[in-house]
Amino acid sequence: MLATAVALTATSACGGGGDDAAGGDVLTLGYYAEAGGPADGTMRALVEEFTKANPGIKVKIETADYDEFYKRLRTQLAGGKAPDVWLSDGVLVQEFAGRNSLRDLTPYAAGLNLADYYGIDLIKKGDPQGRLFAFPQGAQSTALFYNKAIFAKAGVEPPTADWTYDDLLAAAKKLTRDTNGDGKTDIYGFRAHSPSFVESWWPMVKAFGGDVLADDGKIAIDSPQSRAAFTWMNRAMHEERAAPDPVTTEALGKSQILFPSGIVAMQFGIYARIQTAAQGKIDTGVVPLPKGPDGRRGDLANVNSWVINRAASEAKAESAWKWIKFFAGEGPQTKWMSIGEAIPINRKVAQSAAFLRPSTPPTDRKPFIDALDTADDLGLNPVWSEYTAAITKQVTGALSRRIGIDEALRTAQADAQAAIDRFRPAG
Amino acid sequence: MTQHTKEREGRREATPMPPPPDPRPAGSGHRAEKSWAVLFASPYLAHLVLLTAWPFLALTYLSFTDYDTLSSPNWIGLDNYTRLLRDEDFWNSLLNTGLFALIYVPLQTVLALVLAVGLNQRLRFMPLLRGAYFVPVVSSWVVVAYVADAVFNPRTGSANTVLGWFGIDPQTWLDSPALVIPTLALVAVWKGVGYMMVLFLAGLQSIPGELYEAAEMDGAGPVRRFWHITVPAVSGTTFLVLVLSTISVLQAFEQVYVMTGGEPGGASEVTVLYMYRQGFEYFQMGYAAAVAWVLFGITLVLTLFQLRLQRKWVHYA
């Protein structure tokens, strides 16, 4: 009896969708943003513009900060009350697609020239069958950020696109200083560790020739190449002390505060970190990531995307698609670009002078575009959160020297693979 | 629950204030009164059906299935439980919970009692002072998270400043795998001690003053009086405080969720948080249900254990 009851509720959840949530023909649109911040304000303005242009469509906004948004979304999906269209972190698209919650947008996108947009291939790559389960909204790629003032003061030549990891470490050593002579380092050359792994060990593993999730869908973190990358990090942090170790990083105020507060001269950063650097009034320059032993940079990109609820009615999916197309257009992309949070996914906008050479630092933003062109994705699959958490746990232990690198990678490999093997596709 | 504990439960409740003797003769009126009693108790009967029995049965069933909340549950037998046995993260979460309890429960109980004794005096501003201890109690965990950051932020917090006065190196508190649980426990004590203190105050105020006067006549010092009069007299309250604190540790979800989310590297992942993550983040409701079941089992065993021990040390005046 109990089985039937649970099964019944499960099926009703499947059929639910956002339809009954907001009544008749109101399109429920979900996105994450800091309440009342610039992104929130711009999004609301764009929604207004959209509904003016499409008088037949009413939009109900559901928004929350990043953490709450996903916590709520997962519950909404379980309860059949998720929005019709929502903004998904690029790395989470496959989690929703793998659980059968998303519409395949391939037929909708047939009318567009997909070459006009960044990120399409990365989204398709995430799906085993190459379907387009999401459409780009804004992109993030990686670059080497540097603090021009610290370099000038230390008389060190600023980084170039030709830097190798050896160059990076050599410069970081020169920049590391005890400015007030109290025996403690006040400025570090580089931030090596961050819980935000896209700005830390992941690109390094790739630059050294390793991989996290191989193209065959299996975990590949336990390799001599990743060992070399982690050895390099530990050398920079624990031996050369040119980068704060994980504990010191936290003690100095968490990894994302170091660069804006001028404690580190360089960091790997995604595009959005320009905002925090600006909040700290840092004169920032960016260059491409350094090259590994074989000349690889290990660039990564994350394409945040709009997705459409599979449970949404045809009519609503149609309206949702109109919104997605609208958002990808030149006008909205230009407005979204102006808040400085993401790289425009509309190539025309991204190649405009307004984006590439703005008046505020960093004044040359081409490295992000170049990286985006060659970048790989962050090993997308339906259990991304779970498997990356398993790896992060071990890797943090190795970088804090609580466990050896070999052991950490072995355990990470096994735990992450187990998470993948446990997954049973919905359907 | 066993017959055994039920009896003792009854006795424990009955001893301090026995139910009044019933002078009424047995007769036909009783049936009417019984139905009225059931009517009075009906909210709780509904509670038992909807919020106790149903969740309990559903959890039991789900714990034997693979259920992703979107498609129907799949019966997989004992798989979830065998996975639990081998799941290091789960055992790690139990260890974290245990460490939390070991620091939090005794520290909070002792502090609450000592503070209650200190505050149980007729002095100026006493109500105001008691109020001060209650401000953290009424603050939500969201507030406490940001207030605690003012203390335990490794860079700007006052805790490191204080350590600096004694020449101790700054610590990373919530960001340190070794210190995160003790720090969380300290914050939990800071937030909860006022609540438990009020319970003790109630107990203290019912101790007859003559007891102390008599002891003082006999030449008993303050420490002796505390140990020989106060402590035994409030042992019933102590028991209540211990049970409530133990249960609250095993349920310490919101604090950890808001303050650390299990970081760094799982060092503060307590069992409820682990359960929540499995169910609501990784969509493994069946596995989460198995974790819930184990958690309930542990709570039950601990409470029964405390009830059993209670007989050895709780004195009813």
Place this chain on the structure above:
Amino acid sequence: MRSGVAKRRVLAYVFVVAGAAIMLLPFVTSLFNSLKSYADFIAIPPSLLPDPPVWSNYSEVWNRAPFGTYALNSFVIAGLATAGAVISSAMVGHAMARMRLPLREALLTAALATLMLPTVVTIIPTFILFREFGWLDTFLPLIVPFWLATPFGIFLMRQAFLAIPTDFMEAAALDGAGLWKIFTRIHLPLVKPSLATLAVFTFMTSWGAVLEPTVYLTSPEKLTLPIGVMGLRGQFVGNDQLVTAGALMSLVPILVVFVVAQRYFVRGAAASGLKG
């Protein structure tokens, strides 16, 4: 001897004052934090005092999100939850203490077991249940459970009712009207302090809840204060100073309630017969 007593009193006084300072000082430092600019907030070396104080942080927070609506929602939910817990727990407690309730001991034991089944453990099946009722994204899942008597409330009220001596009217009453009259006119007024205690505790629990509102409420206009405050957190931008301001703002209403209710409440706890 006398001087010894005085010395002890001073010691005790110093002790509790120091403790109170430990309780309150973190609020003061976080108040300073809430008045900093972000650059000031992350500055090295950190300063205790904001320089200069950015009072506009508070107005900015207020303008960023509909905090008035959030506060109203919190009040409605906590108010109805409190009313429900007090009424239902008093009734059940009365039945357990003063009436011929069949299976009384078993029910009491069940209440203890229920105390051990925390919300977070039962949230999955409860969520499924409320989903079937069509209650998702309504206040009902946050209110109705309180109307079904809380285990803590039952224990508290039962103890309070047990402490009342029997009177002749109670002995004579056999019909419903009589029983109801005894309950409302005679017994309830006698346990007012316990009712106050229960009310304050329930209000507090409901007001500060994080898990249930996150799980059950999804429309932005239905959010409660703690959830609204968390909504200020940015993914990319640093704005802890703003969130701190929001958090302190959300503390004000509950502090007011507490200050008003404290008198009843401390007396209530003292009189609730919880001495075990």
